[in-house]
Amino acid sequence: MSSYSKILLALDLSAESEQLREKAKTIAQANNADLYLIHVIEPLSFAYGGDVPIDLTAIQEQLDEHAKNKLSAYADKLDYPVKQQLVVTGHTETEIHRIADEMDIDLVIVGSHGRHGIALLLGSTANGVLHGANCDVLAVRVREED
Numbered sequence: 001m002s003s004y005s006k007i008l009l010a011l012d013l014s015a016e017s018e019q020l021r022e023k024a025k026t027i028a029q030a031n032n033a034d035l036y037l038i039h040v041i042e043p044l045s046f047a048y049g050g051d052v053p054i055d056l057t058a059i060q061e062q063l064d065e066h067a068k069n070k071l072s073a074y075a076d077k078l079d080y081p082v083k084q085q086l087v088v089t090g091h092t093e094t095e096i097h098r099i100a101d102e103m104d105i106d107l108v109i110v111g112s113h114g115r116h117g118i119a120l121l122l123g124s125t126a127n128g129v130l131h132g133a134n135c136d137v138l139a140v141r142v143r144e145e146d
């Protein structure tokens, strides 16, 4: 198997992200790869259909700032150098694909609850990332946290 040189770890920054840290680090270390972290913020206008009579810009900026801080704290605990921390706004799967292509990533790591049936069809980001990816995708099994 050829080794991976650029790995993108996708994080929703929930408590479950902690379960991805060790595995991502081990794989990055084993391949001596550049490690990139990404968190995608879905615009508030997506949730409200772009049809709210208030300006959401300030709230969106706060969400952005909060995500950057969380991502940075996550990187600090990785004990492996992070090449770049990316917080981007848009549709999660689309942005992960875009960044993976732009950065020439050869492995994307996502968490997966291993759901099946209708839940998988409806809810899985891992599934969405896998479909349409131009590189390998590793779905790391995570346990649901309360």
Ligand code: AMP
Residues within 6 Å of the ligand: 010, 011, 012, 016, 017, 038, 039, 040, 041, 042, 092, 109, 110, 111, 112, 113, 123, 124, 125, 126, 142
């Ligand atoms: P989900 O299917 O939404 O439970 O998410 C499973 C995995 O997809 C997470 O463990 C992350 O690896 C990735 N993911 C979900 N949401 C995001 C997000 N907003 N930004 C980056 N990665 C995400």
